[in-house]
Amino acid sequence: AQSVTQPDIHITVSEGASLELRCNYSYGATPYLFWYVQSPGQGLQLLLKYFSGDTLVQGIKGFEAEFKRSQSSFNLRKPSVHWSDAAEYFCAVGEYGNKLVFGAGTILRVKS
Amino acid sequence: NAGVTQTPKFQVLKTGQSMTLQCAQDMNHNSMYWYRQDPGMGLRLIYYSASEGTTDKGEVPNGYNVSRLNKREFSLRLESAAPSQTSVYFCASSGRAGVPGELFFGEGSRLTVL
Numbered sequence: 001a002q003s004v005t006q007p008d009i010h011i012t013v014s015e016g017a018s019l020e021l022r023c024n025y026s027y028g029a030t031p032y033l034f035w036y037v038q039s040p041g042q043g044l045q046l047l048l049k050y051f052s053g054d055t056l057v058q059g060i061k062g063f064e065a066e067f068k069r070s071q072s073s074f075n076l077r078k079p080s081v082h083w084s085d086a087a088e089y090f091c092a093v094g095e096y097g098n099k100l101v102f103g104a105g106t107i108l109r110v111k112s
Numbered sequence: 113n114a115g116v117t118q119t120p121k122f123q124v125l126k127t128g129q130s131m132t133l134q135c136a137q138d139m140n141h142n143s144m145y146w147y148r149q150d151p152g153m154g155l156r157l158i159y160y161s162a163s164e165g166t167t168d169k170g171e172v173p174n175g176y177n178v179s180r181l182n183k184r185e186f187s188l189r190l191e192s193a194a195p196s197q198t199s200v201y202f203c204a205s206s207g208r209a210g211v212p213g214e215l216f217f218g219e220g221s222r223l224t225v226l
Contacts (some may be wrong), residue, residue: 004154009152034214036215041219041220042219042220043116043202043204043217043218043219043220044155044202044204044215044217045217046214046215049214090154090155099145099157099160099170100157100215102154102155102156103154104152104153104154105152105154
């Protein structure tokens with residue numbers, strides 16, 4: 001069965017510092033991979049997705065993620081974090097004909 | 113554009129009461145979903161509807177029923193609420209049936225069962 005692990009429950013970074021959120025998945029086939037962001041009191045919004053092709057994908061708000069098949073990882077990165085990036089981030093994995101499975105989420109705090 | 117609209121946004125129930133969460137989307141999407149979100153557990157799929165007229169169980173369907181009223185609307189019913197159903201519920205839609213593509217989420221319905 002597919003599963004997603006986000007090892008970090010909370011991460012705190014200083015404004016302007018770089019960010020990397022980790023995501024590992026367990027899957028047999030070629031996965032569809034996603035990162036979503038949830039601001040407080042809001043629904044989830046798609047940041048970026050990977051289906052195939054270039055393993056480095058660009059998303060909205062300056063985020064990017066890299067698919068590494070050998071490590072079963074899809075880590076999210078941003079070179080310089082802004083205070084408005086404080087939110088909860090979810091990694092998700094799916095396959096054709098199946099449904100998305102979400103990780104438990106990572107809460108990002110940004111300190112000024 | 114409204115996107116995905118959920119009602120109500122907040123609800124408090126007593127154990128054993130029933131209620132229905134309503135969801136409507138105006139994006140002409142085929143697929144609709146109901147998730148629950150609990151701290152430290154991410155989002156778990158309750159039920160989904162791949163297309164109008166079909167519904168299927170997700171990961172945690174016990175205690176819930178759904179109705180795909182038409183292409184726009186997908187409701188979630190709790191027949192006899194239990195404290196374990198205290199959660200935030202999200203409705204979502206997707207335009208690409210069979211392909212786990214981009215989900216569009218509503219703002220959530222926070223339910224407390226006393």
